[in-house]
Ligand code: TXA
């Protein structure tokens with residue numbers, strides 16, 4: 001398939017009319033049932049008309065995504081929520097006012113217009129209004145709600161730049177809008193409002209602390225922290241290994257000194273086995289002597305922005321093992337650790 005790549009400059013230099021005319025081309029493709037990858041503030045999304053079952057099916061095919069893993073429906077105006085959801089509780093309205101546009105996805109009871117292909121057969125629908133000018137303009141111009149998972153091949157790290165999307169999907173979809181790197185770097189928080197108390201199914205840019213301030217009690221689904229759960233998995237996305245680079249990822253968590261010691265031990269062990277080792281550190285002063293060392297940042301925002309990119313970079317270096325220092329699971333740290341654990345095949349408590 002021919003893929004059209006539309007390149008747009010950094011946000012502050014986007015001239016309204018010029019940008020809009022380019023985006024209109026992509027919007028027309030969406031309206032006609034095609035697939036368009038576009039930037040959001042979190043990660044790039046792979047969009048299709050959410051109300052067109054045939055178009056949505058193509059997303060699943062292209063990504064090689066299991067059909068029971070539902071998609072998030074992206075909108076550009078709050079009024080759309082009342083069409084897509086059959087019930088909109090008061091808390092949903094408060095959350096929309098406080099956090100939209102932004103990295104918060106709300107799970108509500110779905111209305112009849114949403115095809116079950118989009119919701120993976122569930123009777124609920126995930127809805128979000130992204131905080132990105134290109135995304136909002138695209139949705140507005142397409143005049144349809146846009147179903148969009150992250151624009152990566154299933155199981156790979158989510159794409160945080162146009163280049164990542166091109167690598168995964170060029171030749172497989174109609175249009176890629178490339179607008180450089182995304183700002184947050186981790187996917188949105190998914191909050192289930194069909195249960196009491198509201199439950200975080202996936203942590204993200206809006207933290208549990210942010211939500212508690214507005215809602216009072218908020219639950220974090222046990223699967224989020226990587227605990228083994230026997231109960232039915234609420235968000236089908238939770239049961240699949242995710243975000244994984246080719247190398248095996250080992251996360252080491254605990255207090256700094258013990259973590260350092262454990263990582264050294266692991267490096268010695270794997271070196272003896274002839275493995276090429278990468279380490280992902282928060283602080284360059286910590287020298288482990290691995291084959292490849294990548295610093296992902298010292299504060300949560302920077303780490304979030306760099307995480308997926310760094311995992312992909314390790315793949316380019318062909319390392320066999322990636323050893324990552326764990327961080328504290330509070331605030332945005334919860335989302336970072338969630339992605340790291342889901343990318344990993346082993347979590348070690350030092
Ligand atoms: O930031 C984001 O959310 C990005 C950008 C593109 O908006 N999108 C994204 O989509 O991360 P995706 O498909 O990679 O992740 C959607 C998550 C999955 O874990 C899925 O299982 C969950 O949301 N989800 C979607 N609909 C759901 C529903 N009705 N009930 C429970 N979980 C749902």
Ligand code: MG
Pocket residue numbers: 149150158
């Ligand atoms: Mg995804």
